[in-house]
Amino acid sequence: GDSVTQMEGPVTLSEEAFLTINCTYTATGYPSLFWYVQYPGEGLQLLLKATKADDKGSNKGFEATYRKETTSFHLEKGSVQVSDSAVYFCALSDQLGGFKTIFGAGTRLFVKA
C-alpha cells in the first residue's frame, strides 16, 4: 500500500541555517503531496502542497518539489528562525486511495537562537 517515509528527528539547527527534511513516498497512483506543520499544543496546519510531478509548493519561505523519478518531496528553507521550531509531517493523498491521507511519522525541528 501507499506509504511515506521521512527522516527521523529531532533536527537541531542554529538560527539562519539551511533546512532540509527528507521525505520519500510509495504510491501506486498519482498522488498529491503535502507538508503539514504542528506547533506545540495545536493541530496540524497545511504548509504547502504539490499535485503533480515537477510542481513546486512554497509558503512562508519553505519549498518542496515533487520529484516523480526519485519519489521524493523534500522540504527546504534557506534560513530558519526560532519560530520555525515545530513538528513537520510529510503526507500523500491518492485518488485511488479514496479520501484518505497517509502521513509520515513527523520530524521535530528545534531552532536555537
Place this chain on the structure above:
Amino acid sequence: DAGVIQSPRHEVTEMGQEVTLRCKPISGHNSLFWYRQTMMRGLELLIYFNNNVPIDDSGMPEDRFSAKMPNASFSTLKIQPSEPRDSAVYFCATRQNGPTNYGYTFGSGTRLTVV
C-alpha cells in the same frame, strides 16, 4: 470562517466513564476524519466520513469506540468505557472534495486523560 471546532479542549475522566468528543466541520467540507495522536504511535486514522456516511472505520481500536455524523455540521467520537490507554490527543480534520486536493484542515484537538 472559524475553522474546524473541537470540544472540549481538555478532558480528564476516570477509567470506566463514558467520554464524548465533538467536532464541528467547516461549512462545505464533505469529508471528516478522526485521528488519534500519541508519542508512541504517532498519528492514527480512526474513522472517516464522506457526506455524513462512514466510509472506513478499520482504524477504530475496539468496540468501545464509536463515531457518528448525524448531519453535515456535527460529528462525535465516543469511548465507552474509557481506559487509561485511551489517553491521547484526538483530532478532527475536514476536507472539501473536488478535482483539486486542497488538503485537510485540522481542529485544535481534544487532549484526553483517563486516570
